[in-house]
Amino acid sequence: MKECYNMVMKNGEKIHRTWLVYSLSADSVYCFACKLFGKQHNALTKQGFRNWKNLSGHLKEHEYSKMHITNMRSWHELQKRLKSKTAIDQINQDIMHLEVQHWRGVISRVIAIICHLAERNLALRGHTHKLYDPQNGNFLSQIELMAMFDPVMTEHVRRIQTKETKVQYLSGTIQNEVIGLLGDKILEEIVRRVKKAKYYSIIMDCTPDKSHTEQLSVVLRVVNCEPSVGASITEHFLGFIDVKDTTGKGLTDTLLDKVDNLNLSIADCRGQSYDNGSNMMGHKQGVQARILQLNEKALCVPCSSHTLNLVVSDAAQSSVTSISYFGVLQRLYNLFSSSVQHWAVLEQHLTQLTVKSLSTTRWEARIDSVKVVRYYLPEVVQALSALEAHAVTKKDSITLSTAASIRAELMTWRFVLCTVIWYSILYQINRISKLVQSPSVSLETLKRETTSVREYLENFRENGLLASETDGREIAEALDIERTFPAKRERKTTRQFTYEGQEETQSSPKENFKRQFFLPLVDTALTSLNDRFNKLEKVYDLYGFIFSKEDIHKSIQNGTLGQKCRALERNLNDLDAEDLCLEVRAAYHAFPDDVSSPREMLDYIYKEDLLDLYGNLSIALRLLLTLPVTVASGERSFSSLKLIKTYLRSTMSQDRLSDLALISIEYRVRRSLDLEDMVTAFAQAKARKQIM
Numbered sequence: 001m002k003e004c005y006n007m008v009m010k011n012g013e014k015i016h017r018t019w020l021v022y023s024l025s026a027d028s029v030y031c032f033a034c035k036l037f038g039k040q041h042n043a044l045t046k047q048g049f050r051n052w053k054n055l056s057g058h059l060k061e062h063e064y065s066k067m068h069i070t071n072m073r074s075w076h077e078l079q080k081r082l083k084s085k086t087a088i089d090q091i092n093q094d095i096m097h098l099e100v101q102h103w104r105g106v107i108s109r110v111i112a113i114i115c116h117l118a119e120r121n122l123a124l125r126g127h128t129h130k131l132y133d134p135q136n137g138n139f140l141s142q143i144e145l146m147a148m149f150d151p152v153m154t155e156h157v158r159r160i161q162t163k164e165t166k167v168q169y170l171s172g173t174i175q176n177e178v179i180g181l182l183g184d185k186i187l188e189e190i191v192r193r194v195k196k197a198k199y200y201s202i203i204m205d206c207t208p209d210k211s212h213t214e215q216l217s218v219v220l221r222v223v224n225c226e227p228s229v230g231a232s233i234t235e236h237f238l239g240f241i242d243v244k245d246t247t248g249k250g251l252t253d254t255l256l257d258k259v260d261n262l263n264l265s266i267a268d269c270r271g272q273s274y275d276n277g278s279n280m281m282g283h284k285q286g287v288q289a290r291i292l293q294l295n296e297k298a299l300c301v302p303c304s305s306h307t308l309n310l311v312v313s314d315a316a317q318s319s320v321t322s323i324s325y326f327g328v329l330q331r332l333y334n335l336f337s338s339s340v341q342h343w344a345v346l347e348q349h350l351t352q353l354t355v356k357s358l359s360t361t362r363w364e365a366r367i368d369s370v371k372v373v374r375y376y377l378p379e380v381v382q383a384l385s386a387l388e389a390h391a392v393t394k395k396d397s398i399t400l401s402t403a404a405s406i407r408a409e410l411m412t413w414r415f416v417l418c419t420v421i422w423y424s425i426l427y428q429i430n431r432i433s434k435l436v437q438s439p440s441v442s443l444e445t446l447k448r449e450t451t452s453v454r455e456y457l458e459n460f461r462e463n464g465l466l467a468s469e470t471d472g473r474e475i476a477e478a479l480d481i482e483r484t485f486p487a488k489r490e491r492k493t494t495r496q497f498t499y500e501g502q503e504e505t506q507s508s509p510k511e512n513f514k515r516q517f518f519l520p521l522v523d524t525a526l527t528s529l530n531d532r533f534n535k536l537e538k539v540y541d542l543y544g545f546i547f548s549k550e551d552i553h554k555s556i557q558n559g560t561l562g563q564k565c566r567a568l569e570r571n572l573n574d575l576d577a578e579d580l581c582l583e584v585r586a587a588y589h590a591f592p593d594d595v596s597s598p599r600e601m602l603d604y605i606y607k608e609d610l611l612d613l614y615g616n617l618s619i620a621l622r623l624l625l626t627l628p629v630t631v632a633s634g635e636r637s638f639s640s641l642k643l644i645k646t647y648l649r650s651t652m653s654q655d656r657l658s659d660l661a662l663i664s665i666e667y668r669v670r671r672s673l674d675l676e677d678m679v680t681a682f683a684q685a686k687a688r689k690q691i692m
Helices: 032-037 052-063 066-084 090-119 137-147 151-161 172-197 248-261 287-294 304-316 320-337 340-349 363-394 397-410 413-436 443-479 509-546 549-557 561-572 577-590 598-607 615-626 632-644 654-665 667-672 675-685
Strands: 006-008 014-016 020-023 028-031 200-208 214-226 230-242 269-273
Touching: 028 032, 032 066, 090 137, 090 151, 090 172, 090 654, 090 667, 090 675, 137 151, 172 214, 172 230, 172 654, 172 667, 172 675, 200 248, 200 632, 214 248, 214 598, 214 615, 214 632, 230 248, 230 598, 230 615, 230 632, 230 654, 248 287, 269 287, 269 615, 304 320, 304 413, 304 509, 320 340, 320 363, 320 397, 320 413, 320 509, 340 363, 363 397, 363 413, 363 443, 413 443, 413 509, 443 509, 509 549, 509 561, 509 615, 549 561, 549 577, 561 577, 577 615, 598 615, 632 654, 654 667
Parallel strands: 200 269
Antiparallel strands: 006 014, 020 028, 200 214, 214 230
16 A cells, blocks of 8 residues: 555656545545546545555556546645735635634633643643633633733634634633643653663652542653763653552553654663552562563662661660650740740741741651750750740740740750760761752762762761860850769669679769760661662672772772673673773873762763764663762652642543643753644644634
């Protein structure tokens, strides 16, 4: 069938039959020229020709017929007149052209307004669907606003109000069609970029929405490289998926269906990262284990942000003192937030920061609670004293006793030391947690930062208590607090027999504080940090020799470069070990000194057009940078989910939700698309009375 679109000459050349068209609905072929200009009917003009066995001979007979030649001349004559604007109905042609431009302008503005509202997670529709009604929603109000200044939209609104047209393109159905079109176009562009990058990593996470539906967020991480432009690491959101089965098998099947629908190969997956749930990270039945069974090259990297949160969680449960300390902070917040009057008292004394509540899920939020008392403890104490005076005036005994008890807790040397120690630890962990949440961060940064935090904690264990006492001295002096620990009465046991030993020497209060709070806190944080990040040692061993030029130098010096290159080839089979070894050696001597990190090395290769010299090294660097560090991009998509699917929009369909999220989250991809192409695609998708 396809070969009939071309007429094959005797010398093998092919001439396209411009007059031959195929009707999908009638499953027949027609002669366009004869259908339009012919006065006599034949098989190619009336009902169409569908005798496929004899199609070739019939077409050859038809194209040399006198009737066909006459109609083709008429068609070519009309084409010339239309191009030169000398047709007999040129006035009608001009009017038709103006009408086409008008409707293209209307559709362009409708698409632009929908994109503007969707990118900001705003609702489109209101309670009514009438223009100039106060309850008609954001979309129609934007149409009204644009009609005040834009001549195209002014004319369109005038036609609607005078009922000159029945086609408005302002209904909810059109909005859904445009949103679906935009979502499809964005997804097509993302898939094109992923296929161009070849390798990708999977990031997944789940959360329930307002309608109590479990939403699965799927994100792909890729490294895009272009000559003269360099390398860029991006994480693309693919949409939300309504999942019924949240087991490892159910989530894996859902993911594989999504990858298959996008025509992506699971064999090109080189990394995966999830939260610490057993259905995701289970070693036997989890998603990561099932993906590894299909593709052993898809290395699993635990989410470092979740891991750091667990480190803080373990440290917070290390001692009774830590638990009671955060209990005091929560009581402080509850007291001031219990009424507007209490909060006003707090604002009179605190202008820079305010007290924060503890979070049950975001452990890094605890640094916000600690930061206030770390730097503004005297002001907080003054606010509590003012609140006590206010409670006396109002005869509020409950507030009075609560404020007095909290102030007594805060006015102790033990609380001041706990604050300084906790803030020092939380600051370091929060710093690395914020750093690794960037999509452009790679594993060598994670290793460097976790190593620095580990070294800091080890040094803090030895010298941290003394340094904290020095830092807390200024706070104690401002509050006139004695820098001593209250002595506790030690329990004495009665000797039952004469051969029992004497009681050991009682420890000082400071030693008890160190033994019961400081050492358990730091040791728990260190142990948790080592245990939870030890899972990455396999990945570090595989790629560690190209983390920096210093690592390359070490592997060359100790003679392990060839061994590590062969290990990388054996595990991934995407490059040649011998060639990689030669390229790494050459890169170490040839690359500038300021080009050290994997991102900088890959960027240098593509910007300087050195791919023919460092082909295997570029593949190794792309594989390394493709590996995810956190699932932060998936977590960020949940923020958009909560803004899009609110209580008032809880009945939104799944397709509309996913498309709106795509427009909002992938706004950079959407803005890179040509709006005129979207207008044309919309016009082709809709069979309307108006000519587009």
